[in-house]
Amino acid sequence: MTRQEIPNPKDQIPSSAIPEAAVAPSWDLEVGSGDFHIVAFCCHYCAYAAADLAGSLRLQYPPSVRVVKLPCTGKLDVLMILDAFEHGADGVMVAGCMEGDCHYQIGNLNARRRVHHVQTLLKEIGLEPDRVRMFNMSSAMGQKWAEAVAEMDAHVQALGPSPLRKPSPQRRNARRGDRDAAPAVARI
């Protein structure tokens, strides 16, 4: 299929035909991580391979990113993105194949639609919609992967930590310590 062709809905592969994610998401974002957390949902065929290539080429990119491999971004649903925010992500990247090159035909187009939907939801609850963004790249674009992560990292740093993020155990303990050290208020 060329990029200009509009897929016939009858030819579309349902998302149920896409296999389950090979790697279960790990949401342990608070432990031993830096100040900001970005979760990147990456398609196995393109962005994941691009990230691998960036590693092989020793390209530098921020360590704030945690990669979750998916068989196709079409497998990503809205709840998975919201789950990432709930578990401490300050930003979420969805990285799929170039438009027209998805191995499941329109998986990446469905993913883009879901990303837009989550952006609307974030706006409704008072969060910056572009804390979640969609990227498209091929497996040969290691440089683009590194640039996309750097761009997202800089953007999230400028926005600051997500208000949904739970405090880390260290921060929780520090806060508890402050509370214990605070003088008792006399009751009259």
Ligand code: FES
């Ligand atoms: Fe890569 Fe669908 S196979 S986004």
